[in-house]
Amino acid sequence: MASIARRTTLSLLAGTALVIAAPVAAFEPERTECIAPANPGGGWDFTCRQVGKTLQDLDLIPGTMQVTNLSGGGGGVAFAQVVNKRNDDDNLVVAASTATATRLAQGAYPGNSMDQVRWLGTIGADYGVIAVAADSEYDDLPSLLDAMQEDPTSISVGGGSAVGGWDHLKVLIAAQESGIEDVRSVKYIAFPGGGEAVTQLLAGSLQAFSGDLSEAKGFVDSGDIKVLAVLSPERLEGEFSEFPTATEQGIEAIGANWRGFYAPGEMSDDAYNWWVDQLDTMYDTEEWKAVMETNGLAPLDLHGEEFEAFVNDSISQIETLSKEIGLIN
Amino acid sequence: MELLASLGDGFAIAISWQNLLYALLGCLLGTIMGALPGLGPSNGVAILIPLAFTLGLDATGALILLTSVYYGAMYGGRISSILLNIPGDEPAMMTCLDGYPMARKGQAGEALALSGIASFVGAFLSTCGLVLLAPQLVKVALLFGPAEYFALFALAFATLGGISAKNQAKSLFAAALGIMLAMIGVDTQTGVPRFTFGEVHLYDGIDFLVAIVGLFALSEVFIFLEHRGTEKDATTGPRMEIGRITPTWPMIQSCIPTMGRTSILGFISGVLPGAGASLGSFVSYSMEKKLVDRDGTFGTGDPRGVAAPETGNNAAAGGALVPMLALGVPGSGTTAVLLAVLLALNITPGPLLFQQNPDVVWGLIAALFIGNFMLLALNIPMVGLFTRVLMVPPRILMPIVAMISFVGIYGISGSSFDLMVMLIFGVAGWALRKLEVPLVPIILGTLLGNEMEVNFRRAVTIADGDYSVLISSPLTIVLWAIAIIGFIIPIFVSSTLRRKMKKDERDLTD
Numbered sequence: 001m002a003s004i005a006r007r008t009t010l011s012l013l014a015g016t017a018l019v020i021a022a023p024v025a026a027f028e029p030e031r032t033e034c035i036a037p038a039n040p041g042g043g044w045d046f047t048c049r050q051v052g053k054t055l056q057d058l059d060l061i062p063g064t065m066q067v068t069n070l071s072g073g074g075g076g077v078a079f080a081q082v083v084n085k086r087n088d089d090d091n092l093v094v095a096a097s098t099a100t101a102t103r104l105a106q107g108a109y110p111g112n113s114m115d116q117v118r119w120l121g122t123i124g125a126d127y128g129v130i131a132v133a134a135d136s137e138y139d140d141l142p143s144l145l146d147a148m149q150e151d152p153t154s155i156s157v158g159g160g161s162a163v164g165g166w167d168h169l170k171v172l173i174a175a176q177e178s179g180i181e182d183v184r185s186v187k188y189i190a191f192p193g194g195g196e197a198v199t200q201l202l203a204g205s206l207q208a209f210s211g212d213l214s215e216a217k218g219f220v221d222s223g224d225i226k227v228l229a230v231l232s233p234e235r236l237e238g239e240f241s242e243f244p245t246a247t248e249q250g251i252e253a254i255g256a257n258w259r260g261f262y263a264p265g266e267m268s269d270d271a272y273n274w275w276v277d278q279l280d281t282m283y284d285t286e287e288w289k290a291v292m293e294t295n296g297l298a299p300l301d302l303h304g305e306e307f308e309a310f311v312n313d314s315i316s317q318i319e320t321l322s323k324e325i326g327l328i329n
Numbered sequence: 330m331e332l333l334a335s336l337g338d339g340f341a342i343a344i345s346w347q348n349l350l351y352a353l354l355g356c357l358l359g360t361i362m363g364a365l366p367g368l369g370p371s372n373g374v375a376i377l378i379p380l381a382f383t384l385g386l387d388a389t390g391a392l393i394l395l396t397s398v399y400y401g402a403m404y405g406g407r408i409s410s411i412l413l414n415i416p417g418d419e420p421a422m423m424t425c426l427d428g429y430p431m432a433r434k435g436q437a438g439e440a441l442a443l444s445g446i447a448s449f450v451g452a453f454l455s456t457c458g459l460v461l462l463a464p465q466l467v468k469v470a471l472l473f474g475p476a477e478y479f480a481l482f483a484l485a486f487a488t489l490g491g492i493s494a495k496n497q498a499k500s501l502f503a504a505a506l507g508i509m510l511a512m513i514g515v516d517t518q519t520g521v522p523r524f525t526f527g528e529v530h531l532y533d534g535i536d537f538l539v540a541i542v543g544l545f546a547l548s549e550v551f552i553f554l555e556h557r558g559t560e561k562d563a564t565t566g567p568r569m570e571i572g573r574i575t576p577t578w579p580m581i582q583s584c585i586p587t588m589g590r591t592s593i594l595g596f597i598s599g600v601l602p603g604a605g606a607s608l609g610s611f612v613s614y615s616m617e618k619k620l621v622d623r624d625g626t627f628g629t630g631d632p633r634g635v636a637a638p639e640t641g642n643n644a645a646a647g648g649a650l651v652p653m654l655a656l657g658v659p660g661s662g663t664t665a666v667l668l669a670v671l672l673a674l675n676i677t678p679g680p681l682l683f684q685q686n687p688d689v690v691w692g693l694i695a696a697l698f699i700g701n702f703m704l705l706a707l708n709i710p711m712v713g714l715f716t717r718v719l720m721v722p723p724r725i726l727m728p729i730v731a732m733i734s735f736v737g738i739y740g741i742s743g744s745s746f747d748l749m750v751m752l753i754f755g756v757a758g759w760a761l762r763k764l765e766v767p768l769v770p771i772i773l774g775t776l777l778g779n780e781m782e783v784n785f786r787r788a789v790t791i792a793d794g795d796y797s798v799l800i801s802s803p804l805t806i807v808l809w810a811i812a813i814i815g816f817i818i819p820i821f822v823s824s825t826l827r828r829k830m831k832k833d834e835r836d837l838t839d
Contacts, residue, residue: 039375039741046669049378070743073529074515077744080529108515110529156791164520189475189787190517193665199656205474205791218678294674327520 027090027270033066034261035094037078045069047095047259050295051123051279054287060278075100076109082264083116090271093120093261098166100262101311105318106164106328114315118272119308120261121279123288124297126212128170128231128255129243130157133201134224141229141249144208145178152185158201159210160194164327166257167194170231171210172321174246174253184325201225212257213240214296231255236298258300260307276304336460339691342389343699348692351386351394352700356707359401364409365733366546369418369538370402370646371663372741378670388674388689393696395670396650399663400452400697403606403646404704407444407639412437412718415546415730419537419776420606420642422769423614425545427627427634434630437716438574443632444639445708446581447588449701451640454592455599455647456697462651470652473601475787476799480808481601482781485608485773487816488615500770503761507774510535511782518786530746537775539738539747543754544761544768546734551759553727574713576632584636587617595641599648606645607776613641619815647697654678654690 032055034048045067052065070078078094086092094117104114130141138144148155159167168190172183180186189206191197194215201209202224209216209225213236219225229246230236231253236243246253263275280303282288292299302310322328342348355377362373374395381391406421411428424444431440473481486504513524514534525531591613598609617637618627627634646663653664656678671678676686683690718726738751758768785799792798800806 039372043669045375068743069741071533072742072744072746073532076529076532077746106520108532110527153793162515162517162520187790187793189790190783191787192517195656195668199470199652200474203471203474205787218682 027268027274029062029091029271029274031063031066031091032061033068033089033092035068035070035078035082035092037075037094037100038071039069043097043259044075044095046295047097047123047261050291051261051282054285054291055278055282058282058285058287060282074103074108076103076112079109079112079117083112087264088266088268089264090267092267093263093275095259096262097259098257098314099161101314102164102166102169102318105315106322114311116265117262118265118267119311120263120272120275121283121303121307122258122260122300123279123283124292124295125256125258125300126214126296127236127298128167128257129209129211129213129216129227130171130174130229130231130246131198131201131209131211131216131220131225131227132207133204134226136207136226138208138228139226140244141174141246141251142178144228145175145180145251148175148186149178149180152180152187155207156187156189156205157208157210158189158191158197158206160191160197160215162190163188164322164325165190166255167197167210167212169318169321170253170255171208172325173255174229174231174251176321177246177251177253183321198225212296213243213298217296229253232298240298256298256300258302259297260302273304279303332460335687335691336695338688339693339695340698342688342692343393343695348390348393348696349699351390352397352696352703355394355397356401356700356703359398359403360405360408360704360707362398363402363405363407363421364417365737366409366415366417366542366730369406369663370399371666372538373402374398374663374670375666376740378666381670388676388686389692389696391670391674392667392689392693393700395667396693396697397700397703399667400643400646400700401704402663403452403643404445404448404708406642407448408441408715411440411444411635412715413549413726413730415549416541419541419772420610420638420645422541422545422607422772423610423638423642424635426614426638426769427629427631430628430630431632431635436573436630438712439576439580439632440635441712441715442574442709443576443580443584444635445705445712446576447584447636447639448643448708449705450588451592451595451643451645452647452701452704453698455596455644456694456701458596458644459647459650459697460694469597469600470656472804474802475784475791476801477804477808478601478784479781479788479799480805480812482777482784484808484812484815485612485777486781487812488612488619496765499764499766503766503768503770504774504778507771507776508778508782509774510540510771511775511778518783518790530744534779535750535775536742536747537772538741539751540754540775541772542734542738543751544758544771546730547751547755548758548762548768550727550731550734551755552762553723555759557724574716575709580632584633587621587633587636588640590620591617591637591640592644595644596648598641599645600651606642606649607773609645609648610638610642611773614638650697654682654693 034052036045036048038044048067052067055061056064070081082094103109132138132144157171161167168188171186171188175183175186194211197209197211198219200206213230216225216227220227227243229249230243231246233247233254235241235245263272283301358377359373363370377395377398381394386394402418406417407424407428409415409417410421410424411432414425414429416422416425428440428444513531515522515532522532594613594616595609598612599606614634614637617633621633649664653668668678676689734751735748738747761768788798789796800809
């Protein structure tokens with residue numbers, strides 16, 4: 001009965017084309033667990049809980065996904081724990097994001113590297129934006145970056161990550177693409193979150209803001225800030241379509257804060273494929289589209305090997321950039 | 330008028346039997362979580378998020394439940410501060426200073442009831458402030474740049490000497506220790522790990538909660554173990570006397586001006602993102618001590634010393650909702666969690682929230698009023714029940730305290746490393762108590778030191794290394810002036826006071 005019910009739900013919800021990807025019976029977990037490498041309430045915690053809830057609602061996993069919070073070291077504690085103690089656990093997935101890749105690239109998880117785990121897939125992405133206050137003299141990205149090149153001290157950019165974190169790197173990617181050679185001269189001020197940085201932008205302490213689209217949205221709607229560029233490959237859909245991309249302004253900068261999962265390094269191939277399939281199936285459902293819209297996530301659909309290659313590329317890009325700014329040797 | 334109409338609509342939404350039930354449930358759970366050491370408002374709310382989602386609540390219902398938990402935890406934090414000298418959460422730390430001495434004097438019931446009333450006044454006035462001033466107050470938050478924040482935190486440190494008057498050098502030492510602890514972890518302004526010794530667990534810095542539970546709760550257990558079976562045993566345990574349950578009218582009356590002033594002060598510190606409830610209760614206490622403590626009774630069980638921090642921290646709880654709702658910027662750890670919930674419920678906090686989701690905002694505000702009355706109604710009759718804790722013999726109570734500490738801390742982070750850190754803090758807290766070093770400035774140093782440093786560096790970086798930016802705006806100059814006056818005056822006043830007191834003592838003994 002259960003399996004019939006499941007297949008019905010699947011075909012009803014997922015649409016006909018996707019039933020081909022129906023679960024292979026080679027692996028069937030008894031229970032599932034998701035480690036959120038942070039305290040309850042943060043982004044990783046929400047990744048685990050939202051995905052866990054959606055998978056359960058769609059009957060893609062048996063029962064409830066258990067969410068375990070294992071915080072510390074910006075995700076490093078959980079990473080080490082998975083590598084050292086749970087390396088062959090078939091029932092476990094761990095929430096990850098661009099921050100995970102950034103820290104791996106910068107060696108901030110001492111002794112750990114990306115090939116110690118298996119990368120499952122993304123569940124969406126939050127594209128980067130570069131914004132200024134509504135009354136700012138800059139109206140497009142090139143003019144802001146030109147001013148930065150002329151006199152780096154005149155532009156303070158704020159963002160919600162630490163120096164060397166993703167919000168910082170996004171500005172540097174754009175600066176580099178526009179021809180600024182010494183990216184170290186770019187003045188970046190770190191804040192605990194994007195909201196604080198926008199507040200300081202409005203207060204006039206900063207001249208520009210680097211963050212995620214979801215952080216900027218509320219302030220754009222209210223007319224307090226203007227988005228100079230969104231760092232996506234092409235214009236986004238719906239209400240975001242009015243924002244110009246950096247690419248169309250001649251600056252080849254792309255920066256997505258992806259959210260997704262990795263799994264233990266010795267997970268069996270059957271289990272790995274099962275998890276990839278479940279995430280893939282979930283990604284294409286209407287339910288997940290609704291969650292993405294609610295949380296301001298833009299489409300980014302990478303699974304299995306494709307995702308592994310993507311993480312690999314982004315780690316080497318971050319590594320190069322971090323060396324250039326002198327963060328790592 | 331428009332305001333009243335909106336608020337009326339809000340009440341219409343909030344007063345449905347389900348929403349009232351959620352508010353009641355939230356208040357109860359929140360009070361319990363607040364009272365348990367280790368579980369504060371922020372993790373209380375975070376832990377209950379899955380519950381809100383599982384119940385399938387709509388946005389208003391979920392927010393009502395979670396903000397009731399928030400207010401409930403702010404109320405509950407005081408209970409263990411007063412009864413056991415163990416703060417239930419960070420903002421309740423200041424309540425220990427006079428609350429516990431009151432309990433030792435047999436006034437536990439009065440202290441609990443009074444602090445319940447003080448919490449109510451603070452929360453009520455700040456919710457009124459939220460209704461009337463939220464849009465305008467956003468402008469205040471925009472006046473504060475990094476230089477202003479640095480001056481504000483410097484001001485907080487300048488008044489630190491006010492808390493424990495016994496030995497200024499020791500409180501200075503404790504504050505310095507706290508600031509040192511705050512430096513541990515990856516420095517956000519450079520990305521470089523500091524004092525981590527390559528230990529990845531320390532990269533995020535030391536969690537305040539781990540430090541608080543170790544320093545206060547575990548050290549209490551160690552002190553008990555040390556004195557167990559000795560003559561001191563009888564005196565270290567809490568007294569059996571409970572005394573009156575309700576405070577006398579003169580006692581409440583004497584606290585009214587204090588509650589009024591500290592409501593405003595707490596509310597303002599709540600509105601400033603980053604300052605929050607801990608600063609609210611701390612500044613409230615030290616200001617009241619300066620203003621009304623003519624006989625040096627603060628710290629020995631003065632009711633006003635209980636009313637001040639409790640009003641201050643509950644007022645700050647309401648104030649912190651202003652930047653969260655109007656700017657999408659959390660003013661405290663708890664509002665950061667609430668913000669995440671709002672986003673998950675498809676509500677984008679920010680300047681347009683009041684126009685786009687008036688039902689959510691006004692429903693929430695109405696729920697705050699209702700929750701607040703509910704908490705008062707719950708807390709006053711339950712004072713008698715709470716005080717029963719004092720009847721529990723220490724040999725039973727202390728193992729429970731130890732157990733809750735361990736479970737609470739492990740439950741949040743799932744990390745056994747944090748348990749080790751907590752134990753180290755416990756032993757350190759025990760040693761520091763032996764040396765009569767006050768523990769409160771350590772936590773304040775940790776909480777405020779980091780913010781002070783970071784804002785200093787932000788300000789100077791933005792100004793390209795020009796230090797004059799620190800006194801470049803009128804607001805910074807005002808804050809620095811208050812800081813300097815607040816630092817210098819007590820030095821002269823207290824020396825004259827002390828001389829006078831000594832003279833009085835001599836007169837008495839002669």
